[in-house]
Amino acid sequence: MPSSPSVPAFTLARPASAPLDPPPLYTELRTSAPLTRVSLREGQLSPWLVTRWEDARAVLGNPAFSSDPSLPGAPNFVEGTRQGPRGFFQSHDDPVHAIMRRTLTREFMIKRIDALRPAILRMTDELLSAMAELEGPVDFVEHFALPLPSLVICELLGVPYEDHDFFQTHSKFFVDLTATAEQRDKAREALAGYLLDLLKVKRATPGDDVVTRLAEQVDAGDITEQDAATLSAFLLFAGHETTANMIALSTITLLQHSEQIPRLMDETQVAVAVEELLRHISIVHGGLRRTATQDIQVGDVTIRAGEGVIIPLGVVNRDPDVFTGPDALDLDRANSRQHLAFGYGIHQCLGQPLARVELQIVLPEVFRRLPDLKIAVPMEQITFKEDTVVYGVHDLPVTW
Ligand code: HEM
Known part of the structure; x- marks a missing residue:
């Protein structure tokens, strides 16, 4: 069934002239029809699109909206999407989700992450020094934006960075909106198999890392070996594809607003500046997806049990009811957080x-x-990632 004009097809396509802004249609809908149906998979599904910040919070904060992609009516981009193993807990509801998430909460406590600061600074320094030795133009994604978060997550998990080609190749299937359920299953199995082997290594030679501590939780009988492998596989993927794209897109955005770079360099201001970049860019552009498990009123609409919901974060993060002049980048914005x-x-x-x-x-x-950092090609020549859950650039040629 083709989409009718009153039910627009869900799209991620952005205008070539403004590739860092959300699709304009959704911005219009936020005013004219903040909860409206969109057509997905050529009209097979017509989930609700939620474009206001307040409605988005109402949906995401309500446990009666499920994250299970195997429910009938779940707004999946590809048919036949199944629920992953428990270790990929993002696609489970509580209580399974809460049990799995609890195994990792200590690992991401602010104190523990703050302890990584010197290592992150050293890795940043080494990568930038190596890049600066090269003759420009060089690909900023290949030489910096991707290896940096990859090195960091490897350090945290205790995974050898030498294997990065293997896990980067498999991680891509989890963000590729065109990947089939089979491709994702295969990638998940490959990554989990790799981590099952690593769990054995960590038992023999423990380290101060997440995989070692997950192995200890297995030995204590808290989780299964399979759970430990898929939990760490999930982190390996989640730690890569997100931050890497955020580094590349933030760099482009900052170069386009170079008058604001001094804000970022001010140590007392940097945290606020980063929140504004997160808001303005909103890299998870495929939309968060949920399915109602009972009839629920959101705004003026009753979403019926079994109906899907898509929340395009880039659009809700530019809601003028919450953020004044939402399309402007303002690294001083008081409420960007x-x-x-x-x-x-x-x-x-x-x-x-x-x-x-x-x-x-x-x-x-x-x-x-690199105070003279520049993009080495006209913006029109940069290819943006349209078919992925996480927005980004394929490559970014730069000089300095
Ligand atoms: C700028 C970088 C990042 C952004 C914008 C981002 C964004 C998100 C979003 C929007 C969700 C919610 C998904 C949903 O509700 O369905 C999420 C969940 C998650 N993220 Fe991130 N993420 C980033 C970096 C990371 C990193 C570095 C890690 C791990 C090392 C990570 C691990 C996770 C995990 C494990 C979940 C699932 C949480 C749950 O279901 O309880 N993310 N992320």
Whole structure:
């Protein structure tokens, strides 16, 4: 069934002239029809699109909206999407979700993440020094934006960075909206198999890392070996694809607003500046997806049990009822931390303390070390990732 004009097809496409702004149609809908149906999979599904910040919080904060993609009516981009194993707990509801998440909460406590600051600064410094030795133009994604979070998550988990080609290749299937359920299952199995082997290694030679501590939880009978492997596989993927794209898109955004770079370099201001970049860019652009398990009133609409909901974070994070002049980047914005770029409710990003610390260290350091950094090609030649849950650029040629 093709989509009718009154039910627009869900799209991630952005205008070529404004690739860092959300699709304009959704911005219009936020005023004219803040809860409206969109057509998905050529009209097979017509989930609700939620474009207001307040409604988005109402949905994400209500446990009667399920994250299980195997429910009939779940607004999946690809048919046949199944629920992953318990270790991929983002697609489970409580209590399974809460049990699995609890095994990791200590790992992401602010104190523990703060202890990583010197290591993150050292890795940033080494990568930027190596890049600065090269003759420009060089690909900023390949030489910096991707390896940095990859090195950091490897350090945290205790995974050898030498294996990065293997896990980066498999991680891509979890963000690729065109990937089939089979491709995702295969990628998940490959990653979990790799981590099952690593759990054995950590038992023999323990380290001060997450995989070692998960092995201890297995030995204590708290979780199964399979859970430990998929939990760490999930972190390995989640720690890569998000922060890497955020570093690249923040760099582009800052170069486009270079008059605001001094704000970022001010140590007392950097945390606020990073929140504004998170809000303005909102890299998880595929939309958070939920399915109602009972009839629920949101705004003026009753969402019926079994109906799907899509929340495009880039659109809700530019709601003028919450953020004044929402389309402008304002690194001084007082309330930018109210953004929903890390989600909201029980599934709110577990890795956010790490993502924040990485961005707060990395972004000022890039501009301190390379004050003349420039994009080496016209913006039209940069290819943006349209078919992925997480927005980003495929590559970013730069000079300095
Ligand atoms: C700028 C970087 C990041 C952004 C914007 C981001 C965004 C998000 C969002 C929006 C969600 C909620 C998904 C939902 O409600 O369905 C989420 C969940 C999650 N994120 Fe992140 N993330 C980032 C970095 C990270 C990092 C570095 C890690 C781990 C090392 C991580 C681990 C997770 C996990 C485990 C969940 C699932 C939480 C749950 O279901 O309880 N994220 N993230």
